[in-house]
Amino acid sequence: MDIKTVKISDFSQHVDQQIKIKGWLYNSRAGGKVQFLVLRDGSAMCQAILEKKEGNEDIFGQVKHLGQESSIIATGTVRADDRSMGGFELAIDDVEIVHETNDYPITPKQHGVEFLMKNRHLHLRSKKQWAIARIRHTIINSIRSYFNDNEFILVDTPIFSPSVGEEEQTLFNVDYFGENVALSQTGQLYLEAAALSHGKAYCFGPTFRAEKSKTRRHLTEFWMVEPEVAFIDLEGIMDLGQGLIHTIISNCLKDRRDELEILERDISKLEAALKPFVHLSYSEAVELLHSEKAKNHLENKLAQKNTRIEELKDNIEQYNTDATNAKKQWQKDKAAQQIQTANEEIAELQKEVENIPHHMELAKNFKWGKDLGGSDESIISELHDQPVFVHRYPREVKAFYMKPDPENPDVVLNIDCLAPEGYGEIIGGSMREEDYNALIQRIENKGFDPENYKWYLDLRKYGSVPHGGFGLGVERTVAWVTGIKHIRETIAYPRMMGKVYP
Ligand code: 4AD
Ligand code: MG
Numbered sequence: 001m002d003i004k005t006v007k008i009s010d011f012s013q014h015v016d017q018q019i020k021i022k023g024w025l026y027n028s029r030a031g032g033k034v035q036f037l038v039l040r041d042g043s044a045m046c047q048a049i050l051e052k053k054e055g056n057e058d059i060f061g062q063v064k065h066l067g068q069e070s071s072i073i074a075t076g077t078v079r080a081d082d083r084s085m086g087g088f089e090l091a092i093d094d095v096e097i098v099h100e101t102n103d104y105p106i107t108p109k110q111h112g113v114e115f116l117m118k119n120r121h122l123h124l125r126s127k128k129q130w131a132i133a134r135i136r137h138t139i140i141n142s143i144r145s146y147f148n149d150n151e152f153i154l155v156d157t158p159i160f161s162p163s164v165g166e167e168e169q170t171l172f173n174v175d176y177f178g179e180n181v182a183l184s185q186t187g188q189l190y191l192e193a194a195a196l197s198h199g200k201a202y203c204f205g206p207t208f209r210a211e212k213s214k215t216r217r218h219l220t221e222f223w224m225v226e227p228e229v230a231f232i233d234l235e236g237i238m239d240l241g242q243g244l245i246h247t248i249i250s251n252c253l254k255d256r257r258d259e260l261e262i263l264e265r266d267i268s269k270l271e272a273a274l275k276p277f278v279h280l281s282y283s284e285a286v287e288l289l290h291s292e293k294a295k296n297h298l299e300n301k302l303a304q305k306n307t308r309i310e311e312l313k314d315n316i317e318q319y320n321t322d323a324t325n326a327k328k329q330w331q332k333d334k335a336a337q338q339i340q341t342a343n344e345e346i347a348e349l350q351k352e353v354e355n356i357p358h359h360m361e362l363a364k365n366f367k368w369g370k371d372l373g374g375s376d377e378s379i380i381s382e383l384h385d386q387p388v389f390v391h392r393y394p395r396e397v398k399a400f401y402m403k404p405d406p407e408n409p410d411v412v413l414n415i416d417c418l419a420p421e422g423y424g425e426i427i428g429g430s431m432r433e434e435d436y437n438a439l440i441q442r443i444e445n446k447g448f449d450p451e452n453y454k455w456y457l458d459l460r461k462y463g464s465v466p467h468g469g470f471g472l473g474v475e476r477t478v479a480w481v482t483g484i485k486h487i488r489e490t491i492a493y494p495r496m497m498g499k500v501y502p
Contacts (some may be wrong), residue, residue, distance in 0.1 A: 009043035011088040013077045021046075021090070022098075024069045024125070027108060028063075029330065040116065044258075045127070048074060048090040056094075063095050067102035069125065093155075104370060109333055110340040117488065118351060121152040121502045122493060131259035132489055135252055136478045141224045142251040143472070146244050147202045152227055155194035157187030157203045161216055163452040165189055170209040172220075183208035186471060187226050189401070189456050192432060195228040195467050196459055211315040214497055217424055220420070221495035228469035234413045234431055236283040238389050240429050241417055242277050244472065245387060248326055249273050250479055256430035265483040269421060282393045282411065285372065285380055289363040294379050298363070301354045302384075304350050312342045312483050350486075371397040387426075388418045400442040403431040403468075415470065423480040429470020436460040452468055 005020045006013075024040030030036075037048040052060045066072070076092040077375060116123045147154070160176055165186040172183040187203035193202035204225040211218040227240060249270050254259070280288070288294060290487055316339055323335035349407045359375035366376060372390070380388055392411040395404055402412035414430035439460055443450050450457065477484055478490035488494040493502065 005073075007043040007045045008039070008041050008263040011044075011046065011078050011086065011090075013079050014223055016077065018073050018075065018077050018093070020073055022073050023071070024268070025066055025068060025072060027068065027125075028066070030064045035060070035280070037063070037092075038085070039072070040130075044084060044086060045086045046088060048076065048092050050095070054064055059095055060435075062097060065102075066100060067099065068102055068107065069104040069122075070101045072096065072100040073292045074352050075097060076083045095209065097136055098349065100103065108337070110337045110344075118501065120493060127262055129489065130360050131256075131262040132478065132482050132484060133492065134259050135256050135482050136264075136490065137254055138256050138472070139478055139481060140223075140474065141206065142248045143244065143474075146247045147225070147227060149242075150200070151202045152202045153194070153198040155191060155198070155201045155203055156205065157184065157190040157194075159205070159208075159297055161185075162447060163189075166209075167456045171199050172208045172210050175286060180455075185209055188228065188469065188471065190225055191228040191465060191469065192456070192459055195230045195469070196465070199231075199320070200227070203316060215374065216478075216488075217476060219487055219491070219494055219496055222491070223474035225474065226468065226469060226471040230465050232431075232468050233393065234415065234468070236427050237431070237470055238277070238279065238391070240428065241415070241470055241472070242387075243388070245276055245277075245417070245426075245477075248477065249481065263482050263484070265481075266311075267277055269385075269483075270481065273420060275386050277386050277417070278388040280380070280388055280390050282372075282390055283368065285390045286366055286368050286377075288380060288383065288464065289376055293365050294319065295360065297379065297383060298360045302353060305353050305356070309349050309353070312346050315362050316342050318328075326331055369394045369396065370418070374424055377418050377424040381420050381424065382419040382422050385420060387420060390417045390418060398430070400446045400448070401430070401432050401439070404434045404438075413468070417470075417472075419476070419480040421480070421483075423476065425472050425473075426476045427472045429468065431466065431468035434460055434464045436467055450484045453459075 003018055005022055008021055019040050021039060023039050024086050025037060026040045026045060027038040028035060029091040033052045035050040037050060039046055042126050050063055051058060072324045073096040074090065074092050074419055076090040079091055080087065080187045081089040095335065105119055106116070125416070160174065160181050161184045162181050164171065165184060165188060170185065174181055174183060184207055186207055187205060191201055191203050192254055202225060206221055206224065207224045208221055229236065253267065253270060261376070269453055319335045319338045322447065323332050326332045326335060359379070362373060364378055380390065391414065392405055393414055395410055395412045402414050405411050405413050412430060417427035418424055419426045432458050433442060436457060439457060440450055443453055475487050475490040479487050484490060488496065
């Protein structure tokens with residue numbers, strides 16, 4: 001009788017049955033009579049036990065020499081076992097070796113970031129990266145279903161763009177058969193045309209910005225979803241953004257519990273974001289930056305980071321003792337790994353500790369009229385448990401297409417949505433200038449050539465209506481939901497300054 005192949009994630013339906021799994025050896029620990037294996041098949045991981053019995057000495061010996069990431073087909077019986085990973089264990093009867101590997105470069109010991117990024121094509125198999133990719137998948141799926149369910153029409157916008165979409169400084173230029181064009185920074189301008197055709201439209205694709213600084217929030221190639229709606233107002237845009245983020249969070253909490261647990265994500269922080277978001281005008285945000293509350297917050301943060309550094313130093317001493325006393329090699333390896341992780345965290349914390357006084361100064365001296373910087377955004381978001389919509393920024397620091405507030409033309413009808421826990425801006429959006437003459441003025445003031453925007457200006461000539469929308473950056477959203485510090489881990493192959501391999 002053929003033995004059925006099942007997914008590890010479906011083990012609960014196959015308890016006490018003999019089944020097959022097809023996958024890879026993630027980790028192993030071998031004794032003379034029994035081997036403890038960790039297997040993965042893409043759907044999940046499981047513990048497996050291979051005992052030496054009469055008749056299986058050959059296979060026992062072969063498996064013992066298998067390196068990490070060898071591919072195998074294992075036959076065995078699923079046992080319920082509370083102590084095991086996922087609550088089940090595979091008691092192995094037989095192993096078919098598909099491909100033997102003996103020098104997999106990424107070992108369970110800790111590697112530096114540079115090394116892992118160079119081996120990104122392999123790094124993607126590791127547990128954390130696997131979990132992040134699956135959460136990203138659910139986020140993207142939620143985005144699509146949210147707009148589809150709300151009767152938005154998907155319109156794909158071009159990547160080769162003849163005009164500036166957001167800002168000139170970050171354009172990637174391309175030689176387009178002798179003509180100089182840019183890679184798209186946004187689909188928005190094209191999408192405005194789509195909104196006047198469909199009422200509600202969205203685009204979802206990669207966008208490009210030549211960000212010349214290396215930060216943990218910036219990629220040069222990132223994915224953005226952009227909805228655009230005719231006859232909407234600023235409140236409506238905020239409601240749409242909040243609805244989108246609520247959908248993303250509740251789907252992740254529903255379908256990605258295991259992955260969030262692997263990443264040790266504090267779920268309560270995500271649950272808090274299911275409440276209504278905070279609304280602050282830019283002017284109120286500036287007041288907050290100047291407040292005692294902000295100052296105290298930063299002082300507390302500084303103290304907390306220093307305490308944590310001391311704690312980690314104590315831990316390292318303990319790990320060193322552990323390593324000295326260890327009898328087994330794997331115990332020494334484990335201690336070495338813990339020391340490296342702790343040292344990396346200390347280095348990270350020390351950088352933050354150095355920066356905090358500077359961020360304090362920036363907040364204290366923040367002048368109305370400037371754009372909020374990364375550290376200002378962090379302070380505002382850290383002072384709230386819910387995402388914050390900051391609205392009505394000074395007109396001078398924002399894009400040419402944003403509509404001034406009729407009640408105060410110094411500011412525009414725009415929003416930035418700041419994610420909690422210091423993750424910063426994940427949504428940027430606005431009402432668009434719908435008046436032909438006012439828009440030409442804005443284009444000229446920015447020094448752009450109105451000729452290049454002729455088609456865009458047409459939208460203000462033929463049936464112009466109040467309209468607006470926003471863009472949500474997928475990678476920043478993934479960073480926040482997963483609790484990952486650096487954006488480079490939120491996409492399979494990150495593109496940043498100095499990084500285009502693999
Ligand atoms: O605020 P931005 O620049 O807005 C626009 O592009 C508008 N045209 C959107 C619209 O109204 N249709 O970018 C929107 C979002 C940001 O909030 C951020 O999440 C993300 O895109 N983003 C980046 N993500 C990663 N790396 C970068 N360099 C990013 N720049 C923007
Ligand atoms: Mg923005």
